[in-house]
Amino acid sequence: MRGALLNIVLRRAEERAELATELTRANKELEAFSYSESHDLRAPLRHIAGYGDLLKEEESERMSEKSRRFLTNMLDSARFAGTLVDDLLTFSQMGRAALRPAPVALGQIVRVIVQEVESDVSMAQQIEWGVGDLPRVIGDAVFLQLALRNLISNAVKYTRTRESAKIEIFATRTEDEYIVGVRDNGVGFDI
Numbered sequence: 001m002r003g004a005l006l007n008i009v010l011r012r013a014e015e016r017a018e019l020a021t022e023l024t025r026a027n028k029e030l031e032a033f034s035y036s037e038s039h040d041l042r043a044p045l046r047h048i049a050g051y052g053d054l055l056k057e058e059e060s061e062r063m064s065e066k067s068r069r070f071l072t073n074m075l076d077s078a079r080f081a082g083t084l085v086d087d088l089l090t091f092s093q094m095g096r097a098a099l100r101p102a103p104v105a106l107g108q109i110v111r112v113i114v115q116e117v118e119s120d121v122s123m124a125q126q127i128e129w130g131v132g133d134l135p136r137v138i139g140d141a142v143f144l145q146l147a148l149r150n151l152i153s154n155a156v157k158y159t160r161t162r163e164s165a166k167i168e169i170f171a172t173r174t175e176d177e178y179i180v181g182v183r184d185n186g187v188g189f190d191i
Helices: 002-062 065-094 106-120 141-157
Strands: 101-105 126-131 136-140 164-173 178-184
Touching (some): 002 065, 101 106, 141 164
Parallel strands (some): 126 164
Antiparallel strands (some): 164 178
16 A cells, blocks of 8 residues: 555656646746747837837928827837837846845835936826835845836826826735835726
């Protein structure tokens, strides 16, 4: 009986090892595919945005209001698609990078990002920032900064139709972890 059980356990362990190897191979293929596709899509999207900007600059006065609106929508869509492609490229590279956990002051990272965002925001948009007490955590500073930058940039982007945008960055603590969030009064969905 003991020998039979041992054989079953060994067979299962071998099956799981084979599955783990196959999963690793599939993940590497997926990373390579997403890197390749996102890299190949960047140039055409930048060309669309670039030529659209030239068209807007050169021909805007001769265009009807409707045509200018269509061109603006096209440019916004091309830039948004470019951002998605850039995010896909970043995501594909994340799997290759080694994590470097160290103490990270989230408040300091957020202050730098908010300053950068404020310098890029149009003067027409007023943003009321609510930055709570953010903890020091152990993590990879580069990836944490990337995640926070994306969350904050999205909050700015989706509040741009508001005359007065409200963006709140906060952290709550559970027993063994922090949950960091970004909340805004822009378009979106309730969770």
